[in-house]
Amino acid sequence: MARWEETAREAAAPPTYLPIPNAPTLGVGMVGYAFMGAAHSQGWRTAGHVFELPMNPALTAICGRDAAAVEKAAARYGWASAETDWRALVARDDVHVVDICTPGDSHAEIAIAALDAGKHVLCEKPLANTVAEAEAMAEAAERAAARGQVAMVGFNYRRVPAIAYARKLIAEGRLGTLRHVRAAYLQDWLVDPSAPLTWRLRRERAGSGALGDLGAHIVDLAQYLAGEPLVGVSAVSRTFVTRRPLPAGPSAGLAGAADADEHGTVTVDDATLFTGRLASGALASFETTRMAAGRKNALRLEINGERGSLAFDLERLNELSFHDHTEPATTAGFRRVLVTEAQHPYLEAWWPPGHALGYEHTFVHQARDLVRTIAEGTVPAPSFADGLQVQRVLAAVEESAGKNSVHTPVAH
Template identity: 45%
Template sequence: MEKQLHIGIVGYKFMGRAHSNAWLKAPLFFDVPAQPILKVACGRHEPALKEFAQKWGWQETETDWKKLISRPDVDIVDIALPQHLHYDIAIAGARAGKHIFCEKPLAMTSQQAEEMLRVCEENNVKHYLNHNYRRTPAISLAKQMIQEGRLGRIYHWRCAYQQDWIVDPAFPLTWQLRKETAQAGPHWDLNSHCVDLAHFLVGEIATVTTLTTNFISERPLAEEASTGNLQAQSKGHEKGEVTVEDAALMLVQFKNGAIGSFEATRFATGRKNKLSFEIYGSNGSLSFDLEKMNELQFFSLEDREQEQGFRTILATEPTHPYMKSWWPPGHIIGYEHAFVHAAIDFITAITEDKAIEPNFDDGLRIIKVLEAGLASAETKQQVSISQPELILS
């Protein structure tokens, strides 16, 4: 009989849909070592939850995540929720022996992240943190090229994650704009992706210096049922305080001597979801833009001088990571496919009992950088990642 892995998902909005699609598509395109079974979906609002479950093929529904975790027929707990809800569910799931597939950022503090990692390790469960952009074929190719020495010694990292969905002052005060539910603004949410990619491609960060700012200090209160999406509705004229930053700029020095910059903002008018990075080394350079996610720009000093220049690599050939299971060369893939790649790798990690990255250890190291960034912005000093006494709680 084919091995099966039964999944219980907590959360059914944006990330719930993205994760459901990944579990469904994974065995359709890849040779999976175990069949993912969409067993039970969990959420607070039963009518919307049942509609979600019916549409995406979840066999059952549950409104209490503790009951989901206690079920013996659930092997994987998929946490597709905002970050302030990750800690309790991940801890309980790991103690119940469930493998944990968790959205980013990992937690609200490094203390939470440390405990989440410890409990998962003590209970010998697989833990995965869904920084899905690592599994974009072009970025996976960039990693291979760096490991092969094609860039030589890396000098510079430059990264920006730019969105514009809160430029309108009338946009309501959703959970992303409140410290108690988001911990910070784009520095926490968007920069978590950027720091993960920096760790993945360049190396560990040693020190940070950060500037944050607010452009709009108050917003209309949001309807509770609409706060999980970017088209949220305000519930009247009453306003509340924005308690996180609107934009952040961070300068870093890596342990290997490279230097880098990070920009995270939701006020980049006209930018919908632009994640871009540039890496400059002694032998060459790489450039990537998520809005052109199938392309990687590469410059090499090894080319003949008269032929040097940035060239575009279209990462759709079957020789590129993951691509042989999709379409013929030249047929591009999209945002949702990196989630499918994550699902495949997680299933493989469980069935073959091997580690997967990024995991909760990676998530902890990311949060330590983000916390150091907030401490730097508050103290207006450079902060070392190795100085926890300077990190804000």
């Protein structure tokens, strides 16, 4: 390689930041160590090595009920210590942030206790399993904010650079008055009726099914991108497979779910579809399912306004489709915007243009934003109040779907 090419590459490469020597340490304690625990660990472990942060995150302690499993997770993910009781983790003086990556049925208890103990809190979505729990969490967050504490919800897809850039374009008025928002989140991991019953398929643990698991994301994104809340919904839902075999071995959280042939009842939705109306009068449609054969993690969004449109597909997460309707019809059309420039959100610290990011980077960006919010004393986004708004929409969708569950045959 010619020397000038080496120099050009070096100049284009982003800096690699090391922990700031004189910056205060922000001790993180995480409750939960499964899928989300692994993703959050990646975020905390990486953020300070990519972005220059005002505080140095430290992976202080990870918590789980199984002592052997949590010790293994601590070693694998880089945590300094392990706890088997979340109360002990919250009580530690070296834990300043409590990161909650547990099923929804424990979010409220842990978050409120952590906030009351003076900790900052990051809680995975959906914020809670019920509106009442979410209201109590939002009230605790409001009390804590008066003491300088931060409470944030983990809607990580806001941290996809292309989505953050779409929000900027909409806020700048590039689409004009919004008219339509379309959102779909499709997965297929439950298509096989022999797939085992897990905590995600039981209402007492998960709150709801595809609606809470996937719908929470797209409801939040619709409101985030539009910059306004949903104010009305109409829904239908369906559980296609109502009984599933219990998993082999210990089935944590499924006590009492088994019947005589070691099957259990699915008590949440497999799929939910709903329409909605935004505060401005724009119309929205949503589809969530874990039964779409061939769709692994297909989150898709399209926003139409009087001046143009934007479209996003998570399976092509470094790209944004943009149509400027003010251009002459002879040349106008959707164009592919590769969101990898240093001027795009979050990308000033990553790779040269054209070098793509992935799913795990959203958790790095989430950690970065939370650390900066804590250091600056600003209002977090999304806040627990934002999470409560999403919870209210989910509850309204469930209520509507319940009313629409009785079907009258169409006469021919």
